[in-house]
Amino acid sequence: MSTQFDTLLSMAKVAATKAYAPYSNFQVGAAIHTRNGQTFMGCNVENASYGMAICAERNAITTAVTESVQPGEIDELVLYIDRPELFSPCGACRQVISEFMKPDAKVTACNKNGETKTWTVQGLLPDGFSMPED
Numbered sequence: 001m002s003t004q005f006d007t008l009l010s011m012a013k014v015a016a017t018k019a020y021a022p023y024s025n026f027q028v029g030a031a032i033h034t035r036n037g038q039t040f041m042g043c044n045v046e047n048a049s050y051g052m053a054i055c056a057e058r059n060a061i062t063t064a065v066t067e068s069v070q071p072g073e074i075d076e077l078v079l080y081i082d083r084p085e086l087f088s089p090c091g092a093c094r095q096v097i098s099e100f101m102k103p104d105a106k107v108t109a110c111n112k113n114g115e116t117k118t119w120t121v122q123g124l125l126p127d128g129f130s131m132p133e134d
């Protein structure tokens with residue numbers, strides 16, 4: 001039986017094959033799961049103007065938001081790269097992740113050797129910025 005993690009890893013692998021990364025050749029896939037069982041994926045999309053690259057995590061999250069996913073509803077995010085290294089989400093993605101995932105939700109990075117590293121959202125971005133409540 002496939003676990004939620006296995007499903008997300010399969011999706012992240014598919015997403016990585018769609019990456020548009022001709023400048024870095026660093027093809028990233030991301031997949032997310034929501035509390036009501038929806039799944040979404042995203043890949044990184046680069047540009048000749050290098051600073052405009054959009055990461056896989058943010059593309060997955062913005063895709064979910066276009067389907068009405070609200071802050072706090074994403075309960076797991078899995079990342080994949082078809083390389084031997086493991087990497088962690090960039091700072092910009094950590095901020096966006098913390099907007100849409102609860103502090104104890106899990107983020108896992110996976111590589112081509114089947115190695116994984118898991119963090120909580122809180123662990124990725126301690127003391128992150130959020131708007132004060134009115």
Ligand code: THU
Pocket residue numbers: 021024026027028043044045046053054055056057088089090093
């Ligand atoms: N990248 C991601 O997609 N996610 C991250 O968390 C780190 C970096 C992408 C952006 C760029 O297309 C390439 O990887 C190299 O930085």
